[in-house]
Structures are given as C-alpha cells and as structure tokens.
Amino acid sequence: MAIRPLYMILKSADRDSLQIASTMASLAAVSERPVHVFVSMGALRVFNKNGAGNERYGDSPLNAAFCEKNVPDPIETFRQGKTLGDMTIWACAMVLDVLGWDESHLVEGLFDGQTGLAKFLSNAEGGDLIAV
Numbered sequence: 001m002a003i004r005p006l007y008m009i010l011k012s013a014d015r016d017s018l019q020i021a022s023t024m025a026s027l028a029a030v031s032e033r034p035v036h037v038f039v040s041m042g043a044l045r046v047f048n049k050n051g052a053g054n055e056r057y058g059d060s061p062l063n064a065a066f067c068e069k070n071v072p073d074p075i076e077t078f079r080q081g082k083t084l085g086d087m088t089i090w091a092c093a094m095v096l097d098v099l100g101w102d103e104s105h106l107v108e109g110l111f112d113g114q115t116g117l118a119k120f121l122s123n124a125e126g127g128d129l130i131a132v
Contacts, residue, residue, distance in 0.1 A: 005127035022077035029085025040092035
C-alpha cells in the first residue's frame with residue numbers, strides 16, 4: 001500500500017502552532033512520506049525574509065521559553081525537512097496579493113512557489129489534510 005501524502009495548511013503566526021507543524025511536517029518528510037505545506041493567513045507574515053529570528057513570533061510566554069531553551073526555529077525545521085525529505089512549501093497567492101508582496105519578500109530557498117487554496121485542496125484529495 002502506498003503512503004498517503006500529508007497536506008498541511010498553516011494559518012497561524014503563533015510560535016507554538018508553527019513549532020508543532022514544522023516538527024510534524026519534517027518528521028513525515030524524513031520518514032519518506034510526501035509532505036505539501038500551504039502557508040496562508042497570519043502564518044505567511046512569519047516567513048517574511050526581513051523578519052528577525054525569534055522576534056517574528058511576538059512576545060508570548062511560550063515563545064520566550066522556546067528561545068530560552070534554544071529550541072530550533074520552525075523555519076529552520078521546515079528547511080531541514082525539505083533538505084532531508086520530500087517536502088514542498090507553497091505561499092498563498094491571495095495573501096501575497098493582499099500584503100502587496102511577491103515571492104521575493106519570503107524567506108529565501110524555502111518556498112516552491114505560490115498557489116491558490118482551491119488548487120491546493122484539489123491536490124490534497126489524494127492525501128491526508130490537516131490545518132494548523
């Protein structure tokens with residue numbers, strides 16, 4: 001039986017949400033499960049290439065604890081998953097448009113392009129879909 005791909009929609013800019021999402025996606029990818037990530041809504045702002053490390057997540061108590069314990073940044077965890085496994089990451093075309101951004105505003109070397117939600121959901125019909 002073939003392994004079903006994992007499709008993940010990121011919608012939150014919260015560090016705790018992105019921490020668990022990056023860990024799940026990367027573990028799945030390095031376990032030879034194809035992973036497709038759609039970054040939308042508030043989550044897309046976190047991936048601004050001009051963001052400054054952990055400051056991109058705000059001042060929540062959990063973010064402060066992650067920083068104090070030197071927990072890897074979710075962006076780096078996504079990058080490791082892409083490097084070591086089968087992972088694609090897509091930026092939401094609508095949110096890019098609303099922000100007045102193009103792909104040059106995003107963290108370099110992480111995104112595979114932009115797409116719309118309808119296309120992403122259509123592709124996800126053959127896999128398991130979660131939203132974080």
